[in-house]
């Protein structure tokens with residue numbers, strides 16, 4: 001049965017959007033966990049959690065979910081009593097509509113469950129000076145390969161930020177991006193034909209310069225991540241903690257009374 005609508009929790013929406021806004025040059029990928037259910041003969045999906053996935057292929061419009069990522073998500077979903085119901089990826093600087101590659105990927109995922117769906121967050125789309133437009137679409141692929149738009153509703157979360165979501169925001173997300181930078185560095189070093197198998201003390205000056213270049217590039221990437229992502233997240237947590245302490249004090253005063 002085809003899907004009628006998707007109900008996405010505000011918390012998952014916030015996490016997917018935060019991940020999408022982390023990188024302006026590459027598309028980001030997440031898997032969505034939740035439940036499918038039937039009501040009045042129609043089929044719906046409710047999304048409760050998301051799993052941040054690292055990108056294996058960083059070329060434009062090449063978002064692919066590896067078998068390991070899918071199998072890991074299925075295991076995690078089963079452990080939490082949910083199912084993998086959809087996937088989400090970002091379109092930085094490009095239209096929100098799915099590409100032919102996206103529609104093909106979606107079609108193959110629908111073979112597991114015909115209710116499986118895809119989300120796309122379009123971001124970094126400058127519509128006027130100083131104004132950015134963020135768009136979200138939910139889609140499936142029809143048998144003829146064309147796009148079917150699925151209604152999506154964002155539902156309020158019961159709590160502002162659950163421990164699970166906070167952990168994704170301040171740990172999983174930076175860790176995933178930092179790991180990707182290290183993988184890029186390791187791959188660059190391994191692909192360099194002058195990389196020595198011998199110790200650096202025996203390396204030629206040219207090799208030492210190349211190693212220094214790879215190391216400096218990694219340090220620059222890590223510094224940028226720290227400046228643009230980790231530091232703002234730490235400030236966000238500190239502000240939130242300060243507001244919580246103020247709220248506790250206010251409630252204590254109200255409880256005690258004048």
Ligand SMILES: [Zn+2]
Nearest residue numbers: 061098099102
């Ligand atoms: Zn895409």
